[in-house]
Amino acid sequence: MKHILIILSAILLTLPATAQKWANYTTKNSDLTGNNILAINVDNRGNLWIGTTQGLNSFKNGTWTDYSDFNEKLKDQFVNCLVSEGNTLWIGTDDYGVIEFNGNRWFEHSDVTRRLNMKYIRDIAVDHAGTKWIGVTLSGFVSYDGVNWNKYTANDSELLSDFILCVVVDNRDRKWIGTNDGLCVFDGNRWLSYTTKNSKIAHNITLSIAIDKENVKWIGTLEGLCRFDGENWKIFNTDNSPIPGNQVNDLVFDKEGHLWMATDGGVAVFDCNERWDTFRAGDKLPRCMFQNVAIDRNGNLWFGTDEKGLYCLSDYKMADNAVAEETPTPDGNNTAAAAQANTEQSPKAKTETPEAEDRIKLTPNLEEGYLTITMNASEAQVTFLNAKGEKVRTVPRYINGSHINISKMKKGTYTVKVKTKNGTRTAKFTLK
Numbered sequence: 001m002k003h004i005l006i007i008l009s010a011i012l013l014t015l016p017a018t019a020q021k022w023a024n025y026t027t028k029n030s031d032l033t034g035n036n037i038l039a040i041n042v043d044n045r046g047n048l049w050i051g052t053t054q055g056l057n058s059f060k061n062g063t064w065t066d067y068s069d070f071n072e073k074l075k076d077q078f079v080n081c082l083v084s085e086g087n088t089l090w091i092g093t094d095d096y097g098v099i100e101f102n103g104n105r106w107f108e109h110s111d112v113t114r115r116l117n118m119k120y121i122r123d124i125a126v127d128h129a130g131t132k133w134i135g136v137t138l139s140g141f142v143s144y145d146g147v148n149w150n151k152y153t154a155n156d157s158e159l160l161s162d163f164i165l166c167v168v169v170d171n172r173d174r175k176w177i178g179t180n181d182g183l184c185v186f187d188g189n190r191w192l193s194y195t196t197k198n199s200k201i202a203h204n205i206t207l208s209i210a211i212d213k214e215n216v217k218w219i220g221t222l223e224g225l226c227r228f229d230g231e232n233w234k235i236f237n238t239d240n241s242p243i244p245g246n247q248v249n250d251l252v253f254d255k256e257g258h259l260w261m262a263t264d265g266g267v268a269v270f271d272c273n274e275r276w277d278t279f280r281a282g283d284k285l286p287r288c289m290f291q292n293v294a295i296d297r298n299g300n301l302w303f304g305t306d307e308k309g310l311y312c313l314s315d316y317k318m319a320d321n322a323v324a325e326e327t328p329t330p331d332g333n334n335t336a337a338a339a340q341a342n343t344e345q346s347p348k349a350k351t352e353t354p355e356a357e358d359r360i361k362l363t364p365n366l367e368e369g370y371l372t373i374t375m376n377a378s379e380a381q382v383t384f385l386n387a388k389g390e391k392v393r394t395v396p397r398y399i400n401g402s403h404i405n406i407s408k409m410k411k412g413t414y415t416v417k418v419k420t421k422n423g424t425r426t427a428k429f430t431l432k
Contacts, residue, residue, distance in 0.1 A: 004371070011226035012054050017244060019315045019317065020313060020314070020315050020316045020317075021315055022284075022307070022311060022312070022313055023271065023311070023312045024309060024310070024311050024312075025059075025309050025310040025311075025312070026308065026310075027309070029175065030064060030309075031041060031064035031065075031066065032050065032052070032057055032064065032309060032310060033052055033054040033055045033057055033066055033067060033068070033350045034053045034054030034055065034130045035052070035305070035307055035308060035309040036052055036053040036305075036306050037051070037052055037053075037291060037292060037304025037305060037306075037309065038051045038052060038053060038079055038080050038081075038291065038304070038309060039049060039051035039079060039080060039081045039082045039292060039304070040082070040121055040293070040294035040302050040304050040310075041082035041084055041089070041094075041114045041294060042084070042295070042296045042297065043084035043087075043088070043089060044084060044087070045087075046060060046296065046297050047059075047060045047200060048060060048294075048296055048302065049082045049089060050304070050310060051078075051079030051080060051081065051091070052079060053078050054075075054076055054077075054245075055067065055075055055076060055077050055079060056068070056074045056077075056079045056091065057122045060173070061179045061181075067101075067361070070228075071099075071231065073093075073095075073096050073099075073107050073108075074091075074093075074099075075094050075358065077094065077095060077306065078093060078094035079091060079092070080092045080093065080094065080120075080121055080123075080129050081095055081121060081122060081123045081124050083124045083125070083126060083132075083184035085126050085130070085132075086188040087102055088100055088101065088103075089101045089308070090124050090126075090132065092121030092122065092123065093121060094119060094120055094121075094123055095119060095120075096108060096110070096113065097109055097110070097112070097113030097119060097260070098113070098118065098121055098124070098132075098134060098144075099117040103221075103259060104206045111347075112149050114259070116142060116151050117136075117139045117147060118134070118136050118139065118142060119136075119139070119206045120136060120137040120138060120174075121122075121134060121135070121136055121137075121426065122135045122136065122137045122141070122164050122165060122166070123166045123167045125133040125167040125168055125169045125175065126169070127161060127169045127173045127175070128146070128169075128173055128355070129173070129404065130145070130146065130219070131143055131144065131145045131146075132144045132145075133169065134176050135164030135166065135177065136162075136164055137163060137164060137165075137236050138162055138163055139153075139162055140152055140153035140154070140159065140164070140165075141153075141157075141159055141164055141175075141186075143317070146231045151331060152186075155423060156390070157191065158184070158191035158193065159179070159184055159186075159191070159192050160179050160181040160182045160195070161179040161180055161182070162179075162183070163179055163180040163213060164177060164178070164179055165178045165179060165180060165205070165207055166178040166206065166207060167207055168209040168210070168211060170211050170215060170217075171211070171215055172187070172215075173187070174185075174186065174187045174207045174215065174219075174322070175231075176209050176211075177207030178207060178208070178209055178219070179204075179206060180205050181195070181204050182194055182195035182196075182199060182204075182206065182422050183195070183209075183219065184324060186326070194228075194367065198237070198352070199233060200226075200233035201219065201221065201226055201228075201233065202221045202222075202223040202224040202225075202226050202237065203221040203222040203223035203224070204221075205221060205222040206219060206220070206221055207221060207222065207247065207249050207250075208220035208248055208249060208261075209251065209252045210251035210253055210259065210327050211250060212253060212257065212272065213257060213309040214229075215225070216228065216229045217230075218251055218259055218272075220247075220248025220250070220251050220261065220263075220342035221248060221250065222246070222247050222415055223237065223240075223246050223247075224236055224237030224238075224245060224246045224248065224349070225237070225251075225261065226249050227272075228299055236270075236402075238265070238271070238405050239296070239395065239404065239405055240395055240397070240398060240399065240402055240404065241262070241276065241402045241403055242259050242264035242268065242276040242278050242370060243263065243265075243268055243270075243276075243278070244263050244267070244268050244278045244279070244280045244281065244353060244401035245263030245264040245265025245281075246263070246264070246265075247263055247264035247265075248261050248263050249262045249263060249264070249289070249290065249291050249292065250260075250290075250291065250292040250293050251293070251362070252293050252295060254269075254295055254299070254301075254412030255295075255299070255372060256318075257271070258270065258271050258318060259271075259272055260293050260295070260301060261293065261405045262290035262291055262292055262293045262303055262304070263290060263345055264281075264289050264290070265280060265281050266278060266279050266280040266281040266282075266283070266284075266285055266290060267278075267279050267285070267290050267293065267303055267425055269316075269318060274399075274401045274402075275318060275319075275401070276402075276403070277318055277319065279313075280305075280404055281319045286305070286308045288305045288306055288307050288308045288350065289305060289306040289307075290303050290304070290305055291306055292304040298314075299314075299316075300312055300313065300314045301313040301314075301316060301318075313430075333429065344396075359375070359376070360373055360374065360375045360423075360425050360427060361373070361374040362374075362416065362419050362427060362429060363373075364429075365432040369405060369407025370403040370404060370405050370406060370407070371403070371404045371406045372401060372402065372403050372404070372428075373398065373400070373401075373416070373418060374401055374421075375400055375418060375420060376420075377402060377421060377422065378399070378400050379397055379399050379419035379420075380398050380400070380418050380419055381394070381395070381396055381397070381398065381418075382394070382398040382416060382419075383395075383416070383417040383419070384409075384414050384416055384417075384419070385414065385415040385416075385417065386411055386414060386416070387413045387414075389406045389415075391416075392409075393409075397404050398418075409431060410431070411432060412430070412431060413428060413429070413430045414428065414429055414430070414431070415428050416428070417430065
């Protein structure tokens with residue numbers, strides 16, 4: 001573990017959420033049929049539905065049910081996605097396409113599955129008219145209005161790719177379709193596309209999409225989380241934020257408008273403004289892939305993994321904003337005094353703003369390997385220089401209070417230059 005000597009005025013400590021509880025369900029300690037969780041859904045009756053590589057389970061009031069006991073086609077079947085519509089559960093499978101279940105009867109669309117080559121269902125979304133929009137791995141995009149089935153492919157439409165990864169419907173009934181070649185938007189007549197060539201999306205492989213109350217799109221890709229308001233893109237990744245992993249597999253909003261995410265490096269929640277809370281794989285959680293996230297009626301968070309089963313986080317409340325404490329340096333001097341002697345202000349900053357307004361603070365997190373900069377400005381350009389004065393790293397658009405990953409930086413003394421609209425200030429820190 002690297003140790004950090006910071007020459008600055010204050011250390012910010014995040015208040016812990018002490019009441020939260022984690023529980024883990026696997027094939028060894030429960031009746032869950034598989035430890036590789038592919039899908040999670042909560043229906044309007046409070047049932048928790050879990051799709052695994054071994055079939056379909058439900059969980060309610062401490063009771064597990066294996067639905068291969070009622071439909072043998074679900075035995076050892078990959079259940080890739082689950083969507084509730086009223087009292088009907090729509091089940092996306094590998095071998096049998098889409099299956100409907102209303103609690104009593106099963107409806108299998110075997111003829112359509114064969115005709116439209118609808119195996120390997122990846123995701124299903126329902127629009128305001130009740131039409132189902134179905135993403136099929138390697139076989140395109142299918143709609144079903146209860147009577148008619150229609151299929152769109154890259155050959156006969158402007159769909160970017162037949163490899164569909166996720167589908168979401170916005171408040172204007174536009175379909176947002178994540179593929180392995182970019183993001184598509186379809187309003188029923190017209191197509192739009194966003195790729196790394198014509199937009200600032202982080203990566204073309206689009207794994208997850210969530211839409212907030214302001215109709216802003218939050219898009220999980222292979223290389224980070226994107227915020228897209230229709231005009232502007234903003235990227236969150238492990239270099240400029242506390243997000244635990246760049247592969248953002250699933251996204252969901254809670255009732256308070258906080259965005260929860262499942263990534264390859266753990267799980268996190270973001271208030272979509274400044275505050276983050278992270279639970280990293282290999283630290284507070286096991287080292288594995290987190291594939292999906294859902295929230296039940298009691299506010300419990302459910303996370304599916306690729307090999308460690310199902311995790312539940314209960315009684316969670318996001319901590320208040322960080323609080324400042326004066327912290328002595330190793331030589332016993334107060335950090336604030338040391339910082340005043342080792343923090344430089346550019347001549348431009350001196351003439352335009354008072355010194356107090358340009359103060360910067362570095363906040364280390366030794367356990368999780370990141371550094372946070374707190375400043376008056378909302379954003380800055382941050383540059384790291386090594387002991388020789390050589391530039392080793394730049395964060396061009398650092399957001400105030402976000403995290404910079406320093407876990408992979410070499411041991412040594414660094415100068416951090418923080419350039420805002422008011423000027424430039426510098427501070428030093430040492431990784432030992």
